[in-house]
Amino acid sequence: MSFSNVLISWYRNNKRDLPWRNTQDSYLIWLSEIILQQTRVEQGLPYYLRFSEKYPNVESFANASEDQILRMWQGLGYYSRGRNMLKTAKVIQRDFNGIFPQAYADLITLIGIGEYTAAAISSFSSNEAKAVVDGNVYRVISRYFGISTPINSTLGKKEFQAIADELLDTKNAGEHNQAMIEFGALQCKPKSPNCSICPFQSSCFAYQHHRINDLPIKLKKLKIRERYFNFFLIDDGDEILIKRRDNTDIWAGLHDLPAIEFPERTELEVLLNHPDFTNWFNDKTVIQKSSKEIKHILTHQRIYARFVHLNNYNPSIIEKNGWLKIKKTQISDYGMPKLISEYLKNFLN
DNA sequence: AATCCGGGGGA
DNA sequence: TCCCCAGGATT
Numbered sequence: 001m002s003f004s005n006v007l008i009s010w011y012r013n014n015k016r017d018l019p020w021r022n023t024q025d026s027y028l029i030w031l032s033e034i035i036l037q038q039t040r041v042e043q044g045l046p047y048y049l050r051f052s053e054k055y056p057n058v059e060s061f062a063n064a065s066e067d068q069i070l071r072m073w074q075g076l077g078y079y080s081r082g083r084n085m086l087k088t089a090k091v092i093q094r095d096f097n098g099i100f101p102q103a104y105a106d107l108i109t110l111i112g113i114g115e116y117t118a119a120a121i122s123s124f125s126s127n128e129a130k131a132v133v134d135g136n137v138y139r140v141i142s143r144y145f146g147i148s149t150p151i152n153s154t155l156g157k158k159e160f161q162a163i164a165d166e167l168l169d170t171k172n173a174g175e176h177n178q179a180m181i182e183f184g185a186l187q188c189k190p191k192s193p194n195c196s197i198c199p200f201q202s203s204c205f206a207y208q209h210h211r212i213n214d215l216p217i218k219l220k221k222l223k224i225r226e227r228y229f230n231f232f233l234i235d236d237g238d239e240i241l242i243k244r245r246d247n248t249d250i251w252a253g254l255h256d257l258p259a260i261e262f263p264e265r266t267e268l269e270v271l272l273n274h275p276d277f278t279n280w281f282n283d284k285t286v287i288q289k290s291s292k293e294i295k296h297i298l299t300h301q302r303i304y305a306r307f308v309h310l311n312n313y314n315p316s317i318i319e320k321n322g323w324l325k326i327k328k329t330q331i332s333d334y335g336m337p338k339l340i341s342e343y344l345k346n347f348l349n
Numbered sequence: 350a351a352t353c354c355g356g357g358g359g360a
Numbered sequence: 361t362c363c364c365c366a367g368g369a370t371t
Binding site: 035 | 364365367368
């Protein structure tokens with residue numbers, strides 16, 4: 001039994017009865033595909049039913065106003081899908097004689113229709129031999145074949161499309177595509193797939209190698225944290241105060257200056273009222289200078305630093321906070337992040 | 350190649 | 361919380 005044979009057999013036994021599967025009307029299929037982009041079937045289904053009832057053909061859709069479309073789209077998200085559908089419907093009226101195309105080459109030219117949707121509409125409506133690759137297909141292929149190329153990398157997209165093309169039952173493209181998607185949605189789910197009753201158990205790479213939870217691999221978009229540090233350059237004659245950073249944060253074990261951190265940009269005023277500030281300093285404290293904001297880029301963080309120069313402090317805080325009082329001439333004896341050492345170097349010279 | 354666009358559901 | 365969902369357009 002080939003992969004496709006097993007797949008189709010599974011599909012015929014397990015498929016859901018969904019309204020857009022009971023038609024070959026490329027307009028209705030288009031409607032369903034756009035609604036289902038990045039949207040679960042259960043969430044999109046009621047929208048499909050309302051849209052297909054109110055706009056049973058592309059002409060009625062094209063004659064709707066954008067307000068009407070967006071009102072019906074309300075709550076579905078990604079609203080540009082609705083706006084683009086209206087544009088496309090008008091293009092169909094004007095350039096395609098009001099006949100919704102079935103050919104991949106035509107579909108791919110339309111706004112809102114990318115590779116996946118063009119392959120879906122063409123194969124579902126006319127059995128054109130184009131393989132769909134959506135989130136489900138990425139998952140099925142990556143697990144079954146043990147492909148660890150990230151699915152959201154350029155190379156990964158090419159690689160998975162090529163495998164999907166290879167796998168496609170070209171004589172039965174529409175059903176094959178539906179089956180791949182349905183299998184990914186119902187059986188080979190992202191979390192806790194039903195491997196125990198899977199017809200591919202013995203041939204699935206991920207199942208055999210216990211990699212189900214590792215595949216597919218997706219590049220995480222690194223989220224950058226923004227941090228606002230106010231460093232205090234506490235001038236005590238020929239000495240200054242520094243501190244060693246703990247091991248739970250950036251620059252672990254290096255030395256920097258006493259600091260107060262905020263999660264967002266703040267006025268100097270806010271800093272002066274911070275409890276640490278009022279503990280550390282006193283009435284005799286004079287702010288001699290405050291540097292402009294210095295931006296420092298790390299891989300996962302953007303540091304915005306401000307250096308506040310002061311000349312008086314409460315002596316007890318040195319011991320209490322575990323700070324160090326060192327001679328300015330000894331600064332270079334201590335490992336410091338570049339942000340700090342550069343600033344001190346410029347300041348002291 | 351990265352970022353934006355969204356509401357909803359599951360772990 | 362984080363991840364993912366029948367992705368595509370834009371920069």
